[in-house]
Amino acid sequence: xxxxxxxxxxxxxxxxxxxxxxxxxxxxxxxxxxxxxxxxxxxxxxxxxxxxxxxxxxxxxxxxxxxxxxxxxxxxxxxxxxxxxxxxxxxxxxxxxxxxxxxxxxxxxxxxxxxxxxxxxxxxxxxxxxxxxxxxxxxxxxxxxxxxxxxxxxxxxxxxxxxxxx
Numbered sequence: 001x002x003x004x005x006x007x008x009x010x011x012x013x014x015x016x017x018x019x020x021x022x023x024x025x026x027x028x029x030x031x032x033x034x035x036x037x038x039x040x041x042x043x044x045x046x047x048x049x050x051x052x053x054x055x056x057x058x059x060x061x062x063x064x065x066x067x068x069x070x071x072x073x074x075x076x077x078x079x080x081x082x083x084x085x086x087x088x089x090x091x092x093x094x095x096x097x098x099x100x101x102x103x104x105x106x107x108x109x110x111x112x113x114x115x116x117x118x119x120x121x122x123x124x125x126x127x128x129x130x131x132x133x134x135x136x137x138x139x140x141x142x143x144x145x146x147x148x149x150x151x152x153x154x155x156x157x158x159x160x161x162x163x164x165x166x
Contacts, residue, residue, distance in 0.1 A: 016101045020094055027098055029105030030073045037078065042066040049126065054113045056096075056103050071095060074102035 015026045030038075039045045044063045048054055060067060071087035072080055075098075090098070103113075110116045120126040 014105065016105070018094070018098050018101060020090055020098065025075055027074045027101040027105070028076060029108065030070070030078065030102060034073045034078045035106075038066060038069060038073070041069065049117070052114060052117070056099050060099075067095065067099070070102065071098050074098060074105075 015028045017024050018027050019025075039049065042063045042065065045059065045066060048058060048062060051058075059070070068084040068086075068088035069078075071090070072078065072083035075083060075087070077083035087095070087098075107113050107116050110119050117126065
């Protein structure tokens, strides 16, 4: 019986521990449901899914109001508004460290962001020239519509509310 080769992904943990505000917090990658939930809540993220290459800094530039939500999701609390507000108060250097960990852990098994997009196109979830998440032929929901199966763990804001209003 032939032995299978063990790769780095087989022995690497699914989380990293980062010291934040005096306590150790586990940071994980985020799910496809959470990614599309974030895109629904923060529509300015949608065009980023059409890029061939994407860096975390581009997300910060295009959707700075989404950072707290992304960090909260990486802490295992997607859609938890209290966790999002708390994440917004983390010092910038530590936010960058957490964001970097989320990025790496989210896309590790698909070959980075480019590999993720390629796989989404192969599966028909994304289509060239169409809005992100439109792969099934339906229109992309607005950020205030009730959640569907994708992003169901992200609460929707009541009509007229502004996500993450300060």
